[in-house]
Amino acid sequence: MIFNKTLSVAALALIIAAGSADAQVKKRAPKPSPKSKPVPAALQIAGKALPVDPNVLIGKLPNGLTYYIRHNEQPQNRAELYLVNKAGSILETDAQQGLAHFTEHMAFNGTRDFPKNELVNYLQKSGVKFGADLNAYTSFDETVYQLPLPTDSAAVFEKGFNILANWAGYVTFDATEIDKERGVVLEEERMRGKNAQERLSLQTLPVLLNNSRYASRLPIGKEEILKSFTPETIKGFYSDWYRPDMQAVVAVGDFDVQRVLELIKKNFSGLKNPAAEKPRPEYNVAPSPGTVVKIATDKEFPYTMAQIVVKHPQVIVKTEQGYMQNVRNTLFNYMLNQRLAELQQKPDPAFLYARTTYGPMLGKLDAFSSIVVAKSGGLEQAFKTVVAETERARKFGFTLTEFERAKQAALAGMQNAYYEKNKTNSASYVREYQQNFLTGEAIPGIEFEFNYYVSNINKITLEQMNALAGKFISDQNRVIIVEGPEKDKDQLPDEKTVLSWVNTAGANLTPYVDNVTSKPLMEKAPEAGKIVAEAQDEALGTTLLTLSNGVKVILKPTEFKNDQILINGYSFGGTSLASDNDYMAASLAASIIGSSGISEFNQGQLDKMLAGKTVNVSPYITDYSQGIRASSSLQDLETAMQLIYLYFTSPRKDADIWQGNINQTKSILATRNLVPGSVYQDTLSAVLSNYNFRGMPATVERLNSASLDKAFSFYKDRFADASGFTFVLVGSFNADLIRPMLNTYLGSLPSTNKKETYKNLGIHPAPGQINKTVYKGIDDKANVQLIYSGNYTFNEANNIQMDALEEVLNIKLVERLREQESGIYAPGVKANYTKNPEGRYTVTIAFTCAAANVDKLVAATLDEINKIKQKGAEPGDIQKFVAEEARSTQVQLKQNVSWLGLLLSASQNGEDPDAILTHVKNLDQITVQSTKETANKYLNNTNMAKVILMPEKK
Template sequence: MNLNRSLSVAALALLIAAGSANAQVKRKPAPSPKSKPTSAAAALRPATLLPVDDNVLIGKLPNGLTYYIRHNEQPQNRAELYLVNKAGSVLETDAQQGLAHFVEHMAFNGTRDFPKNALVDYLQKSGVKFGADLNASTSFDETVYQLPLPTDSAAVFEKGFNILANWAGYVTFDQAEIDKERGVVLEEARVRGKNAQERLSLQTLPVLLNNSRYASRLPIGKEEILKNFDATTIKSFYADWYRPNLQAVIAVGDFDVKRVEALIKANFSGLKNPVAPKPRTEYTVAPTPGTVVKIATDKEFPYTLAQIVVKHPQTVVKTTTGYMQSVRTSLFNFMLNQRLGELLQKPEPPFLYARTSYGPLLGKQDAFSSVVVSKPGGLENAVKSIVAETERARKFGFTLTELERAKQSALVGIQNAFYEKNKTNSANYVREYQLNFLNGEAIPGIDFEYNFYVSNISKVTLAEMDQLAGKFISDQNRVIIVEGPEKDKDKLPDEKTILNWIGTAGNNINAYVDNVTSKPLMDKAPEGSKVVSETQDEAIGTTTLTLGNGVKVILKPTEFKNDQILINGYSFGGSSLASDDDYTSASFGASIVGSSGISEFNQGQLDKMLAGKNVDVSPYISDITHGIRASASPRDFETALQLIYLYFTKPRKDADIWQGTINQTKALLANRGLDPGSVYQDTLSAVLSNNNFRGGATTVERLTGATLDKSYNFYKDRFADASGFTFVLVGAFNPVLIKPLLETYLGALPSTNKKETFKNLKMYPAPGQNTKTVYKGIDDKATVQMIYSGAYVFNEANNIQMDALEEVLNIKLVERLREQESGIYAPGIRANYSKNPEGRYTVTIAFTCAAANIDKLIAATLDEINKIKQTGAQPADIQKFVAEEARSTQVQLKQNVAWLGYLAGASQNGQDPDEILSHVKNLDQVTVQSTKETAIKYLNNNNLAKVILMPEKK
């Protein structure tokens, strides 16, 4: 189960946040092929309520349960069923803290119609994978259950509504099952917490949330309550809050809407509300006058960061006026973050990461949030830099060219959603309806939204945008949080100092200058070369072209998406061809070139040139391959090919990008040793690579010896000869129509016929038994990885057996380590196998647990493995694997990204790509005997490495 613990802006922003602080004010709609366009004039009537997409049937039962039903055929023969409860941790009494989440667990451990684990067992046999598909999450204000089901089995699909109804009102809460699940929930808390971020959150959340109910009701709850509560206490929470007038059923998928409505009525009409229902209090976070500052440190925290959070009352988009404001807000967020991105392109970037955003926070609040992660010793510069950019926007506003680019980018996004409106995944609709139920956010549908954007975005003015900065930025109801390593506590600013930094950051700033170019990406098209051979594979619908320069192109046109073409071009070699001395320089080659722009254009100029295009092209260099990954809409396909051509022929060398990257990497390494996970990962990497330095994190010493010239020259050498390249294209195109473009651009790539391939550096675990223990961390949190490895013959038959072994191990270890021992939250089982650079396999078993339980759980794991070796897998477990694998294969065969990976992999491995068509039929090769033989062959305890992370010795 997925406990939603994204609590503070700090938690969202941390570890270089991957853009997670980018809260979307208006989520893009799930498209509909039938909704009727709405005129711009109607859209702009003052405060007009937004329409409801007429492709969704919304109803309410007499008992108050709400339902949303929509027919959608992506993916085919599948449906998403959700139960949404307006019941989260904020409703818990003092004695119930953690029980909203515990209820979620118990829903999978016994209901009226599914005693104990019968529900999970039934669904696994139907092809639904526990954890990956079947799941649930608990947050402050809601608990959500998700149940993706096949619709081509009427019995399984209809049973799904019975399952939702059992969750909604018929969980049994057997005391023995509660006692078994305590350990699982506590282990989930250990996996997701017991770390620096949790300890910092406990210090900062009371400040951020103004000591509100939210600050004292974290979803995970309190350990002493989880260990000791009785069935009566949890039943009380369930009886009070799991009631139909606080619940919604969402069903989206390939089914008959009226039949689904009848199923909902049949299964949910019998649910009853309490005779005297408790009022469902809407908790809020009270505003605070002025600014509150909080400084927090932790021994294991490897970064120094600052957050500035200006809180505002929540705005829910329900009207055209509100929608228009959400459009302006999105444009504002885009433009301000584009400016911050430009600062990272400097040779001495002022921060490691920075992000600003206006969007939802928590407790009926929105917030303008600025988050910046500094280099060691560079907090002042980082804070002043991010504040200066917000002040620059407030004082001088934005430029017309910035606004036009932001509008173009927004239009690209809405156009893509509109063009894919009949190919949108059902899960996208579910998210929309969930927000509508929980907070009333409008669901007008993609046709309305597209027409609204096209008709009205041009009316957004600079004056309107400039007003937003003044509205968002304030010193009232503001929280400033500084977090850093405990060892640097004396170096962190006090409240007066941080306020002074922020107060003076806008002094002496000038208006932003937008550096744009009007030059085209290319002055003229290259000469190119013609197709010299062409073959068809009618079985899987591919065409293979060979161009005059030796470049091979595999084309698979599909109808899975209307507005997507995916490209993967590769050649053998990669960083394996770099000498040890040059490896560090070489390892940066693709990222440096990919961040330096192209031809005569720096990265900032290139980004601005591409702002109105749906295209993304990135070179890469991996261990044994190098190449290009790209995606584009059909209308921007030629631009993608131009960029590919230029990354081969005119890569750009930018000394500022190089210096900035080296400086940033050194800064990230400075406190890496504080983080237990990083220290553990270094040891794990050493074991997995047989102590080859290429497998681990780089060092400051190696960075110091790296040079831009070596990096750039290695990149150029890798892309100097395209004759060994194979490009795979999958998506919305006609092979005949795009052939001239392929001849022009891919056919013009340089060709020297070097005929290079990779070097085998033997980077795999050494044979024999090997145990490494790392002692790092102050909390009782241990991590175990058990790694079996050895030689492997790569073929379809062996691969199926390995996949089966992986899933059988997963099933048995969930049953033993989680359900029986209550010692872990979830095991991680992964069987990897490869043909290149040589046939090798690894089977990795990973789990997190209490330090005292390591030996017991390792012994239990080995015991389960031994049982499979002795008697093979149980037939029921094989049935579960076959069902899950067949279902997932059917879905993947309708996905562009899956075909791209499969065709590229088949090409690299010399496989017959037609094998995929018999994959499901070949699953009958998995038998009790075959699983026994596979376990004996590959799970050899004499060839087992164990890498263990233990808390520091007291």
């Protein structure tokens, strides 16, 4: 289960993100906007109310329970059922701290109709995966349960409403189950917390949230209460706040709406509100005059960062005026962050990361938040740079070219959503209705939003946009937080210094200059190649084309999305063909070239040229292959094809991008050893690569050995010969209509017919038993990984057995380590198998626990593995895997991204792609005996690495 344990101030500054755009229009001199105080505490913008989407049925039962029901066929034969409670940790008494979240856990550990773990057991056998599908979360103001179900089984689907009703009013809180779950909840806290970010949050949240109730009601609660509360205490929270007048059922999916309404009435009408009903108190974060500065440090925090948060009263979008203000806010965020992105492309950027945004916060607040992560010793420069950009926007405003690009980006996003209106995933609607219930946020529907957007976005003026910075920026109700490593404590600024930085950052500013170009991406199309061979696969609906330059193209037209095309083109080779001396440069080549623009255009110009287009193209180089990933709308497919062509033929060498990336990587490496998890991961990488330097983290020395010339030369070599490339295209296109485009841009790629492939460098774990323990960290937190590895014969029959073994192991370890031992929150079990460069497998078992429990839990893990090796999997566990795999396969076969992966994998591994059509049928090959044989073959304790992170010895 997920819970919002702490609200990272970094997260507050990263709430809204935008895309990219451009336009060629005349520039106009911007006007300055004045500084102002925060807006008054009027929480709503007056005006005409937004309509309610007519496609959703909203109502209330006599007991006050609200329902939202919508028919939606994406994905087919599936439904999303949610129970939303307006009850979170903010409602806990002092004695109940942590029990809102604990209540969520207990809903899965015994209800009236599902004693103990029967609910999870039933759903798993119905194909619902615990954790991945079946889940819940607890936050400050709400607790939400999610239940995705198949609708092609009436019994399972209808049972889902009974399950929601059991959560809503019939959790039993068995004392024995409570005691067993205490350890699980504490282990969840250990896994998600017990780190530098948690410790810093405990220092900074009281300041950020002005010592409000939000600062003292973190959803995880307090350890001493979790260990000792009585059943009566948690039952008190449940009976007070889990009641129908504070609950909503949200049902969206491929079903009959009236039948669902009947099921809701049948299952939820019997729920009753308490006789002595408590009014739900409303809490907020009171404003504070002036600016509060907080400096916080931690021994294990690797960065120096600053956050500036100007708090404003929350605005809930309910009216047309409020909607348009929200659009303006989004445009503002986009334009300001585009400027910060340009600064990041300099040869020596002033910061490692920066983001500024206006958006939702907590406690009925919105916030204008800036966050900046500095290089070592560079906090002042980083801080002033980010403040200066917001001040530049306040003083001089935005340019008309920036404004037009932002509108194009916004329109492109809205247009995409509109085009996909009948292919939108049900979960997207659920989130909208959930917010409507919790906050009253309007749900006008995509039809209204699209038409309103198109009709009104051009009514927004540049003057309105330029006034926003003055509205958002203020020295009142402002919090500035500086966080850094404890070792740098003496170098961090004091409050007076921080305030002086803010006040002087805007000195000597000049207006922003928008560097745009009117040139086209390509002056003329290349000389086209032609199709020389063609083969159809009627079963899969695919076409294999061979072009005159040797390039192969696999086409799979689909109707899963109305306007989405996914592309991946690859050939073998990768960094395996680089010499040891050139490996560092080779490993950086694709990311550097992919960030350097294309042809004669730098990255900033390229981003602006792609204004309002739905297109994304990036080159990649892995250990054993190189290629291009891309996605686009049908309208922008030619732009995607042009970019693919240019990444082959006209990659751009940008010394500024190279130097900026090298400097930033060195800065990150300088403090990497402060973080226990990073040190642990470095050890794991060393073990899994048998200490081959290619599998280990970069070092400053190795970075110094790399050069842009080497990286650029390696990149050009990898893309000099397209004859070995295979491109897979999946999505909403007509295969016949796009052939000329394929001939023009793929058929014209350079071809030398090298017929090269990768080198097998033999990088994998050494055979035998390996035991490594890393001692790092001040908290009682241990990470354990058991890694089995060896040779493997890659084929469909073996792969199915390995997948089954993975899930059976996961089920058994949840039962043993979580439910029985109460020693972990969730195990991570992953079976990986590859054919290239050679047949190899790894089975990794990972978990987090208390240091004192490591040996006991490792022994319990090995005991469960031994049981499977001796007796095979239990039939019930096999049934769960088969049901889950069958359901997930049905969903995947209706997704473009899944088909892209399937066709790509079949091509790379020389497998029959038609095998996917018999995959579900082949699941009957999994038996008790087959799981026993698979476990004995692959879980060999004499060929296992055990790598453990333990806290530092005291």
